Amino acid sequence: MPPIGRLVAHHSGARFEAEERGLLAELEEFDLEGGPVMDALVFADMITAPDGRYVSFEQRMDDIMARYPACCGGRGRRRPG
Numbered sequence: 001m002p003p004i005g006r007l008v009a010h011h012s013g014a015r016f017e018a019e020e021r022g023l024l025a026e027l028e029e030f031d032l033e034g035g036p037v038m039d040a041l042v043f044a045d046m047i048t049a050p051d052g053r054y055v056s057f058e059q060r061m062d063d064i065m066a067r068y069p070a071c072c073g074g075r076g077r078r079r080p081g
Helices: 003-010 014-020 036-045 057-067 072-078
Strands: none
Touching (some): 003 014
16 A cells, blocks of 8 residues: 555544444554654644644544544543553
């Protein structure tokens, strides 16, 4: 898989979401792509609303919690460590 696919597969806590949904084995088919490009992708995701607007990190977290209150995004934010 090209690096972009691995980046997208693992960005923004996808591992926690995959675990919550019972899809960890499927995610592990994609090698973890780390480093500054992954950091930039996660940073951009955490300050961009679904419609592409800039939002603060707090606004983005509130949006994720509102859209996924009982699912992975909501629980992942509250997950310790």
